[in-house]
Amino acid sequence: MAEFIRDITKKREQRYSYGLMLLRECIEKKRPLINPNSKERKALLRAENISIAFGKLQALNNVMVEVKEGEILAIIGPNGAGKTCLLNVISGFYRAQQGDVYLEEKRITHFSSHKIAELGLCRTFQNIALYTGLSVTDNIIAGRHPHIGYNFVTGMIYFPWANKEEAYQRAIAEDIIDFLELEHVRGAVVGMLAYGLRKRVELGRALALEPRILLLDEPMAGMNLDEKEDMARFIIDINEFLKIPIVLIEHDMGVVMDIADRIVVLDFGNKIAEGVPEEIKQNQKVIAAYLGAG
Amino acid sequence: MNINRPCGTFDRNYFQAKELYRTRLRKVLLALLILGMYVLPLLIGDYGISILTVICAFIIGMLGLQIITGYCGQISIGHAAFMGVGMYTVAILQRHFGFSFWLALPFAGLVPMFIGMMFGVPALRMKGLYLAFATLAAHFVIVYVISNWRSVTNGTDGMWMKRPGELFGIDFMKDRNYYLLVLTVTIFMTYVATNLSRTKLGRSFVAVRDNDIAAEVMGINIAYTKIMAFGVGCFFAGISGAMGGAYYEYVNIEWFGLDDSIWYLGFLVVGGFGSIFGAIAGATVWKIMDELSTLVTPLAETFLGGAAFYASAAFSLVFYSLIIIVFLVFEPRGIAHRWEIIKRSYRLHPFPY
Ligand SMILES: Nc1ncnc2c1ncn2[C@@H]1O[C@H](COP(=O)(O)OP(=O)(O)OP(=O)(O)O)[C@@H](O)[C@H]1O
Ligand SMILES: [Mg+2]
Secondary structure, three states: OHHHHHHHHHHHHHHHOOOOOOHHHHHHHHOOOOOOOOOOOOOOEEEEEEEEEOOEEEEOOOEEEEOOOOOOEEEEEOOOOOHHHHHHHOOOOOOOEEEEEEOOEEOOOOOOOHHHHHHEEEOOOOOOOOOOOOEEEHHHHHHHHHHHOOOHHHHHHOOOOHHHHHHHHHHHHHHHHHOOHHHOOOOOOOHHOOEEEHHHHHHHHHHHHHOOOEEEEEEOOOOOOHHHHHHHHHHHHHHOOOOEEEEOOOOOOOHHHHHOOOEEEEOOEEEEEEEEEEHHOHHHHHHHHHHHOO | OOOOOOOOOOOOOOOHOOOOOOOHHHHHHHHHHHOOOOOHHHHHHHHHHHHHHHHHHHHHHHHHHHHHHHHHHOOOHHHHHHHHHHHHHHHHHHHHOOOOOOOHHHHHHHHHHHHHHHHHHHHHHHOHHHHHHHHHHHHHHHHHHHHHHHHHHOOOHOOOOOOOOOEEEEEHHHHHHHHHHHHHHHHHHHHHHHHOOHHHHHHHHHHHHHOOOHHHOOOOHHHHHHHHHHHHHHHHHHHHHHHHHHHOOOOHHHOOHHHHHHHHHHHHHHHHHOOHHHHHHHHHHHHHHHHHHOHHHHHHHHOOOHHHHHHHHHHHHHHHHHHHHHHHOOOHHHHHHHHHHHHHHHHHHOOOO
């Protein structure tokens, strides 16, 4: 048994050796990777008392969510519970009527979306939002936008250093493509790809931003079992290798229970439970919400 | 699925991976084409040179519109007016401030650029048809100012403009030499536009065009990007206007009608949205159509009697409309797309796909 596990570990390490290495270097240059096993895990992202209403509909009601360093936090709940809404508020897309969002103790409630992205809060969308006219590689390089150094005049005249920078960005993009196993479609226009692949490209583009924290809105919706397993593997790898905390919205309970460290349950805009998967499985309120018992 | 490169080319490093021209054959062909454009005026007469000069000038303007509309997805129906601003900038600087052409040329780009950025501001709030009407306002404001600010612009009478003087012993008063100058500027601007489209700003243009919501969330400042698109596009328009106006050594506000702006858009469709080649093809087809319609003027005379002058104008409109309709129906993605298909089938030759 022990041998088997060692074998797996070794294979894992081999995998890592081709994929994400460059990206990891990039991230390490800016900040040390935090060991998630250390005792004092700080809260990285904090959404406090978020409330938002659309007319009479209270989409979120005093919701409080905290994401700690290095964890995978799942947000679950029935359709229309307000999960996407919460993500939109965090990423600066909706303005909450009440409450604040803090990223590393910095209040980002009033920041515009692109500013929040530059701070390292990155998300994917429930309905895929890619740059449909660009190729897979270009989509991922486009995700590197805030990290590209040269200005537009330099780019237009294509000075040698702009050329070098472009090649470097392409190297990182290829690194991500390797990791996500998209090699065979790297030059294809994204609009023509299959659904599962597009979801993967979107994850890749989000990764390219060197996120401090990654918010994934139903990354496995509408996929078959194989694709789901792949995606779950990618998510775990990102979390372990890059030490990026992940917020995951997902309907598939099997996946959520397997990979999440902590779970937050929303129902009709209220947070009805929070805890490790075992607790959530037992929680009466959650069961009631899912089975629709009054 | 992904056959967009010639057979037998492999990338050995990331510099190669992003090359535009991979095979030696294509590089040689491009060099030959450029060389051919420089040699051509030796072979053709004055008439041919005049057509080539106009085509070159319009290619620059079309590249500008390609950046605004093709790459960034913001419709602009004031593009001809910005060309006019470029022309008038040179003319005014020459007449009132005694600038030489060379000194005035950068301003011919920068002044439209700033005006374009100003009129680009509505793009932050509006999209599609609504934005089109906002840019329409730009057209009317510019035309109104130029035709009524008589002390500076000489109103509707137009202004004289001087061509550049001698440089390195080349006399630009000769049409042939002036063509070479316009050609050089066009090649440089094409180079710049190509690089723009494959670097940071160009990618953010396409990002905003394809999915502005995602772009915003991925760290792209949409306001900056849209305004930059208008700025860069109008810079191109201004340079195009300055080169074209100096060729005729005269500018007149009547040249920048609303219809010109709309033909601009129409022939961008013919050329193909979202590619540099499309802009070049569009401008070329436009001006060749123009010449064709003047060629048939004698024919029109026999059919329509004396009103030949107007007949030629009418003919050009019929031609334009026909070709745009034909392209909209049969190849809405333009000549550029057709060209890609031809290239692809050449690469795959023995196999149909
Ligand atoms: N822009 C909006 N305008 C009006 N109502 C909205 C808006 N966005 C969300 N809502 C409403 O808020 C509620 C929560 O929506 P949300 O998209 O967050 O649900 P969800 O939990 O993501 O559901 P699903 O699992 O189906 O994705 C829904 O009732 C929805 O109709
Ligand atoms: Mg949702």
